Amino acid sequence: MEATIIEARGLSKWFGEIMAVNNLEVAIGAGVTGLLGPNGAGKTTFIRLALGLYGPSRGYIHLFGQPPRNNLDVLNRIGYCPEIDRFYENMSGFEFVRWMNRLSGMDNKTAKRRAEEACELVKMTARMRDPIDTYSRGMRQRIKVAQALANDPDLLFLDEPMSGLDPEAREDIFSLIRHLGEAGRTVIFSTHVLHEVERVTSNVLLLHNGCILAQGDIRQIRGLIDEHPHAITVTCGDPHGLSQQFISDDATLSLEFSEGAVTLRTRDPNTAYQHLNELILNGAFAIEAMTCPDDNLQSVFEYLIK
């Protein structure tokens, strides 16, 4: 399998005066990648450029080393689950997937068999013969995923796949995405709910105002943000006494006290953690708990988009 599945150089797209995607330089390999950003960041535009639904205004984007627009060889290897909740009228879920298979060039028999298997994959076998109008939002989402998977794609685009789902359905989709990644497929899924990404992958691409803010492993990104102080909250019996241990450090930026806890902001988290470990071993301050409130995507993102 190719090392780089999706490659974009100088990729830009504007609609009139609105710059939707601004000079993106991206290389995405195999596995699951989360495409993050607030509403209007350019996630859907990027996906549509990758699918060939739009042509770039500048630059290029390649999938499997080829431009995707009107390229049937590339389209043959990808699956797309759009954000929109639209289907053909007067159809069951099974029929919808079957007709999409027919339009992918399968004969009737193969299309039916693949539709059944895809519906089974997304746990829709029991309801697949019912009209789509009778489905809940989660079921409709699953049918969309089923039609994306039915052609056995190497690369899968999921645009806001968790949108409108209940927790159980979300869990199923999370699990499916994880296993697809483990099976060697490339999955790109977009979301603006940050904790969803962390459930599934650590590999992210952050977009904001059409630009890439960061790309890579969440923690590596976090680590690279040296200027942003790292916060550590320590719950102990003597927060003021504990704070004395750090107050003279050059790396310490601030100390905030709350009931039974102190939040230390430091530029050098490694040294701070080492020091805390020594204090725990000494048993000097009866440290009860230690948390890192911003060692997550939310804080990374909030910092980056400021």
Add this chain to the structure above:
Amino acid sequence: MTTQTCLSESAIVTRDKRSYWTFTGGAFAHATTMMIRHKRIVLAALVTLAPVIIPLLLPLLTKSEFSEDGIKIFKFLMEQIYLKAMAPLLALFFGCMLIGEDIEQQTIPYIVTRPIPRSALVLGRFGAYVFMSAVILLTSVVLTFAACTAVGKLEFCRETIVLLAHYAGVGVASLLGYGALTTFLGAISRKPIIIGVLFMFGWQRLATIVPGAVDFLTIEKYLNALLPAMATERQNTVVKLALIEFQKKQLIIDASKAGLSLLIIVAALIVATCLVIRYREYSQSRTAAG
């Protein structure tokens, strides 16, 4: 939780080159099924079948000294109703929505992200339109013929059957011509029906009035040339308008040239439709309507 993430080995179809005609057949079958499923096809069929009652009513309503010749009635119905009205209406009804419906209901992303050649998609859908509309139109034409022979004064003989076949052929040709136009309009425009109505019932009427060869820029000109000889013997039509009346000399085109020209027009419009689908960018927010 174990999850099956791959389709079974036996089910995995190697992605070799799939036949072009498999794609076309899939598009044809899909479009035909969609047309049949919708109740609105009943409306189209009812309206198209309505002219059948005319030859049935005529014997009841006609005063015998003024009764028309059966063949004249049949010819009149074919030319004035089926070819001038029903065929364009069926083209507007079905043709505008061949591509336009996917745009309107925002299912177009499913289509254009499928590895289906755009020409196969257009040809398959166009074929479905021709098939469905021809079934409806020709059923009505045949029933009208049957009504004319049964209760009208139309003789059931070889000549009249040949006449029926001739008109049926021209009917299919008109479906092809108007259908290609409306399919193109549906793909390129957000208001294909208004443009289609203005062209078919506005421009085509106007072009027959304007002196010169302007009427060559209509589809009706070529269809009229395909009609049975008795219909095209008129070279100087009397044009009656709301205000004035005048005679206009018609430039006649040969039937074979007309047929060829029509085929070229249909082919050009289908190719143009394929190009539009290939190069157009379909945004989720911009849906077409009307």
Add this chain to the structure above:
Amino acid sequence: MPIYYRTYRSFEGDVRKRLRWWEVLKQEFRILIKNRTFLVLMILGSLHVLARVLQVVLMSMVASNPNNQVGQMLKSMASLEVFSVNPTMFFNFLRIQSPVMFLTLLMAGSGMICDDFRNNLMEVFFSKPLNWLDYVLGKLVTLIIVGLGLTAVPAIFLLVLHNILTPSLETLGNTYWLPWPIVLFSLALVIPAALCVLASSSILGSQRYASIGLFMVLLGDLMLGRILPDLLHEPNYSVVAFPLAINRIGEVLFDQRRPMFELSWQWSALFLAVVCALAAWLVCTKIQQAEVAD
């Protein structure tokens, strides 16, 4: 306010007693004014009005200065019946304006109800202090105003212009009765069109199919009304064509001496009433079904 287990239900506070449909009307106009195609069609409809304004102005110049150079030039034109400003002119103006009016109403109204169904807006409407009648009236009155804006309003304007520009009061004496036929005939043109457009929109699920479906029925009917008189050699069968039936009413209102057919205007009025009643029944039934019940 109670929230029901399925969805939000009817408003239970104090409601405005009158003119609730006015809000629906305002909303529809806000949408229409932003629609480019609608504005283009309104402009197209205005071209005929401009031509008639020119006619009225020129004819009044003839009347006021028959002996000057322009007057002499126009006198020969004025002698032609077709250029005279008389009741026939107003009747022809409304008659010729009706296809553009119908097309505009079709464009404006074919999506009014089906798009609300499609986008699940019925629940939004009926969770406000509105009932089905307010909804229907709001949509209907919107279309009637648009229709009258292309028919009665410019016709009355032409009438007023004609009376202002011609020097003698004799003109007023000859035309004082015209506003009544103008308004009545315009209503006869606009109300059935508006009701049929809304009926088609409520039955068919898509704006495109609603517009083409109605157009099919109308054209089929018109064809029938043109063919039957030719085949049966009996002009009265023209009444089968709905537009020609309405025209008959106009001929009576404007006292036209050469009607298209001689059949009594009561048949036309009956036809019009049946079509309006049927269309209104279809619309009201559909909307009542959609209204969320308590």
